[in-house]
Amino acid sequence: MQHSPRFLALVEAVRGQIAETDVHQIKRWQDEGRTFHLIDVREESEWTQGHLPGASYLGKGIIERDIEARYPSPDTELFLYCGGGFRSILAADALQKMGYRHVVSVDGGFRGWSEAGYPVES
Template identity: 60%
Template structure:
């Protein structure tokens, strides 16, 4: 997908303020049984076509509204992913603004997960 220059600038600004990790690291954390909340931040139609096993759905449009019900502790370790890592970067920046201290965006997103051949839940 070709993204607009203004959108990419916004994402780059967010990335300068947040922590990111990659698909391989998230996979290793899941395999090791590390405790964290994995949030799928894509559209509901994307989620319905498949998602990372163990993820919960909180789309970009509802994340900030509903996060406190799912994760009331601001120190909860949270990894957010989207399709490629752009929307999740914006979402993680907002979660930080809300006071969450251990939030990470998964660069590469669901696309990177699929390309790596990892399991997909439906």
Template identity: 55%
Template sequence: MDHTPGFLKLVDDARTRVREIDVDTARARQAAGARLIDVREDLEYAAGHAAGAEHLGKGVIERDAERRIPDPATEIVLYCGGGYRSALAADALQRMGYTNVASMAGGWRAWQAAGAPVEMPASDEVAR
């Protein structure tokens, strides 16, 4: 996707405050109990996602995070398609008081490229 300069400026600014981790580190943190959260849109998540990931879209994360993840010390690893939206979402959660948040660099594309486990819909679900 071709990102606009204004969007990239927002992401670059957020990245100055957000911890970014690679896929291997994200997998290790997930195995140790971190919540792996997919912040992509509903249809993106439904088309396939990291194994064990929960869905909490970027569009509603600020509204719903405290209900879904009430303890602000919970370790959270966020990812999106390429690591841009997750950086923005991680920044927002930190501003809300969450203290152990990371964004996975490269997002879903990096997860797949690394051969990490995924959950895909049954072929008949995709046709719906």
């Protein structure tokens, strides 16, 4: 997908303030049986077409509204992914501004996961 210059500038303006990992690390943790909160922030239509195993859905449009009901502690470790790693950066920035201290964006997102040949749930 071709992103607009202003969108990319917005992402780059906050990227340095957001912790990131990649899809390969998420897969390793899943294979090791590590327990963690993996959140898909894509659109609901994207979620229904397929998502990472073990993920829960809180789209970027509702995450700020609904995050506290699901994860009330600001110390909860949250791993956010989207289609490629841009929207998850912006969602992570919003959660950090809300006081969440351990928010990580998954670089590569669903696209990187799929391209690596990792399993997908639907």
